[in-house]
Amino acid sequence: MGTVHIKDEERIGSEARVKLEPSVYLQKLYQTGTPDLGWMNNMAEWGIRAKPGNLGLRLKDIEIGSYGIVPDHGSDHRSMAPRGSVIPEGVPSLGFTLNEKAEVWAENAAELYEEAVARQWSSARDIPWSELKPLPDDLERAMCQLCTFLTEVEFIAADAPTRWMSHMNQDFFEVKMFLATQAMDEARHTDVFRKRALANGGGLGVASALSELSLKRIFDAPSFSAQTGRLHLLGEGFVLTLFRQGEFIAPSRVDQEIFRRCMQDESRHVGYGTMHLRAQLKANPAVAEEIHEQLDDAERILLETFSVPEQVEPMAILMGGGIKHFDKGMEMQGQLWRRIVHEYLQRCDSAGLDRRPRCILPTDFSKLFEAPQNAVVS
């Protein structure tokens, strides 16, 4: 083997503050020439032969024997020592605070992780940018304002859950790995809507104090599950419908591809949130009140967003196909509102949260402008 030349080798360590102690083990090894090999007799469950399924070797295929057991209480050592490995004495704690399975778990976390990895896409490669054609000014301005909103709000779903991720016991690594894919998805959403705003003769529009308030409240949620209710169930559920509306209103195939692909990603996030809350509420029914309180506030802020034109009008213009058909666009938005509320409540049902009696979202969009203002936002 050739000798690697290291630049200024004689200077290395010349000012070191820490003295290097020789390794007792290596001294013995070099003196005797006999390896220790004790670790070979100190393996965890041995003889495991995971078999790949038709889609390759997935996490579910390695849930075998003791390795497939996810403990209800995360390990007390609170380190990143892999679940199922032999844990030596003295591993330092990383101070995880979410150590109960129910606090983070979702039965579909591993499945969604694998799916997310398999269904990643590139906004540079997979969007047919070269097909983008100039749009009428009103449509381009509306699309750019919508993209401004989306590029503003999307990354919260990376920033907020990953704050909790570092507090999760490593025994629940499937959840952390799923959240890592969610962070990657949100990075792509942030990038693709920014790119779209800057790609067709427009630019960014106006940011939103109300959106920022809803993002701040997501940040401030007092627990991971409370945040999940607010973020994954209501916030991302709402954005999922927005992406579907985006697919529908897309004035070009470029926009359609963007929204459709984001929609796919977003439904994984909603799927995790729904299943996490199902697990949490089953194990700890009392948590329902905390989630209800979050949703009381989140629903109120969602309704407030309909009080500013830059949130309402771009979608109506895109829905109607231009300012000329603004009324038609508003009418369609009203019709879709019912679907948003219906699907949100269905997801709450699926999570095991009886939200219907407490929900302040009217099923009829006209209530938003017919009711006295303070009845809507109080």
Added chain:
Amino acid sequence: MPSFPEPQWFLALGRLMEAEGALFQRLGFAETRFVVRVIPDEGANGGEKLIGLVIDGYRLSEAASVDDLDRFDPDFVICAKRSVWERMLAEIAESGRPSLRHTLSSLALVGEEMWLESSDQLREDKFYRYNQTLQELLNLASRVSG
């Protein structure tokens, strides 16, 4: 020649899906069982057709008439009148994909001409999770004769 919505017609789509391996691998795997429900137009003869489909990764592994929806246990049912399905297929035959507002997702969003039925929102959401795969599968219809 099988014609829409015979199971054999869907199986022909499935064979094209496998032949197009690279496209579907790039979209990523999908795992879902769903039903296509074709409702006769007013005044038309014959009853409605239910075709149960299973996508297992990158292949359509099953396409068969369904008598008992509960037994088939689909994640979701995509429902539309025959004329709506046929319009979509005609547009696909013409240009390889449906027109912008006639995609599966767009039609299901409006919910008038096409709608989804499901017992659980979480399972219905698979329609969105795998939407590109479902649309690309249907877009292969331009290459199925009959």
